[in-house]
Amino acid sequence: MSSIPRDQWYVAAYGREIGQELFSRTVCGESILFWRTRAGTGTVTAMSDRCVHRRFPLSEAPSRLVDDQVVCGYHGFTYGADGVCVAVPGQTRVPRTARLKNYPVVEQDSFVWVWIGDPAEADAARIPRAPWLVSPDYTTVSGMEPLKARFELLVDNLLDLSHETYLHGGYIGTPEVAATPITTAVDEAAGVIHVSRHMDDAECPPFYAKSTGLTGRIMRWQDIEYTPPCLYKLHSRIAPLGVLPNEDGSDPGAFHVEVVYAITPETEHTTHDFWAVARDFALDDQGVSDFLAEQNRTVVLQDVAALDVLEQVIDTEPPGYQELSINIDTGGLAARRLLAELAGQDGPAAVHRS
Ligand code: FES
Numbered sequence: 001m002s003s004i005p006r007d008q009w010y011v012a013a014y015g016r017e018i019g020q021e022l023f024s025r026t027v028c029g030e031s032i033l034f035w036r037t038r039a040g041t042g043t044v045t046a047m048s049d050r051c052v053h054r055r056f057p058l059s060e061a062p063s064r065l066v067d068d069q070v071v072c073g074y075h076g077f078t079y080g081a082d083g084v085c086v087a088v089p090g091q092t093r094v095p096r097t098a099r100l101k102n103y104p105v106v107e108q109d110s111f112v113w114v115w116i117g118d119p120a121e122a123d124a125a126r127i128p129r130a131p132w133l134v135s136p137d138y139t140t141v142s143g144m145e146p147l148k149a150r151f152e153l154l155v156d157n158l159l160d161l162s163h164e165t166y167l168h169g170g171y172i173g174t175p176e177v178a179a180t181p182i183t184t185a186v187d188e189a190a191g192v193i194h195v196s197r198h199m200d201d202a203e204c205p206p207f208y209a210k211s212t213g214l215t216g217r218i219m220r221w222q223d224i225e226y227t228p229p230c231l232y233k234l235h236s237r238i239a240p241l242g243v244l245p246n247e248d249g250s251d252p253g254a255f256h257v258e259v260v261y262a263i264t265p266e267t268e269h270t271t272h273d274f275w276a277v278a279r280d281f282a283l284d285d286q287g288v289s290d291f292l293a294e295q296n297r298t299v300v301l302q303d304v305a306a307l308d309v310l311e312q313v314i315d316t317e318p319p320g321y322q323e324l325s326i327n328i329d330t331g332g333l334a335a336r337r338l339l340a341e342l343a344g345q346d347g348p349a350a351v352h353r354s
C-alpha cells in the first residue's frame with residue numbers, strides 16, 4: 001500500500017516555471033502536463049501528460065501547443081485546455097471518452113498547487129499559506145532540488161533540526177542546536193505540528209552572521225509549523241542577546257527569516273524538494289540574496305546527499321529493522337502518525353521497506 005496521501009494539495013512547481021509552453025512534472029506518480037493559457041488571465045492548466053490514444057507524452061516533441069490546444073506528436077489527437085479531445089485523425093467523430101484527466105490547480109504564494117485524488121474533494125481553502133513568499137515586506141530566494149529518497153525521509157529530516165549541528169556545521173549548525181531541548185505540540189483540529197527550539201544564548205552561524213551583520217552571541221529561535229503532507233515552515237528569529245519581542249507581538253529588534261519547504265512526492269521513492277528563504281531585512285541587497293541562495297542550496301544539497309544514502313540503505317535492508325527514537329524525534333513521530341492517518345493507514349508507521 002502506498003504511504004502517499006492522495007486526497008491532498010501538493011506543490012507541483014513555482015509559478016515562474018510555467019509559461020506558454022508545455023511543462024511536465026510527475027507528482028505522486030502521475031505525470032502531469034501544465035501550461036499557462038494565452039486566453040484570458042493566463043491561468044495554469046493541469047492535465048495528464050499521457051495521450052489517451054497510445055499514451056505518448058504530450059510534453060514530448062514533436063507534441064506541440066497551438067494556441068491553447070495541445071497536439072499529440074504521435075498521431076495528432078488534439079486537446080483543449082480542459083483536457084477534452086477536439087480532433088482525431090481520419091474521422092470526424094471524436095470518441096466521447098477521449099479526454100485527459102485534469103487536475104484542480106491553484107496558483108498561490110508563488111507556488112502552483114495541484115490536487116491529486118478525487119477532484120470532488122478539492123477545497124482550495126485547505127491549501128496552507130506561505131504569504132511571505134509574495135509579500136513586499138520580504139525578499140525571497142528559492143529553488144528546487146530533486147531527491148532520490150521517499151518524501152517521509154525529508155519530513156523526518158526537517159522536523160528534527162538537531163541534525164544541523166552535524167550535517168550543516170559551518171553553515172547553519174552550531175553546538176547549541178543539538179544541545180537545546182525542543183517542545184512539540186500537535187494541533188489535531190488544524191492538522192498542524194509545532195516544534196520549537198529557543199536558544200537564548202547561541203553562537204551565530206555564518207548563514208545568519210553574514211546576512212544580518214550580527215556578531216558574537218545571539219538569540220536564535222526556531223519555530224516549526226508543519227502542515228502534512230506538503231508544507232513546512234520554519235519561523236526563524238535572530239536577535240541580539242536579551243532582545244525580546246514587544247508585548248503587542250511587534251519585534252523591531254530582531255531579524256526574521258521564514259524558511260519554507262514544499263515536500264512533494266514524485267514517486268514512492270523520489271521527491272521534489274522545494275525550498276524558499278524569505279527575509280525581512282536587507283530587502284534590496286542583492287549580495288545578501290545571492291549569499292542566502294547559495295548557502296541554502298548548499299545546505300539542501302547536504303540533506304539530499306544524506307537522504308539519498310538513507311533511501312539506498314532502507315531499500316536494501318532486510319525487513320524488521322528497529323529504529324531507536326529519543327526526545328528529538330517527537331516532531332517526526334507526530335508527523336508520521338498524521339501522515340499515516342492521511343494516507344488511510346493504521347497506526348504510526350515506521351519508515352519501512354516497501
Ligand atoms: S499516441 Fe497520441 S495520437 Fe496516438
Ligand SMILES: [Fe+2]
Binds near residue numbers: 164168303
Ligand atoms: Fe538539513
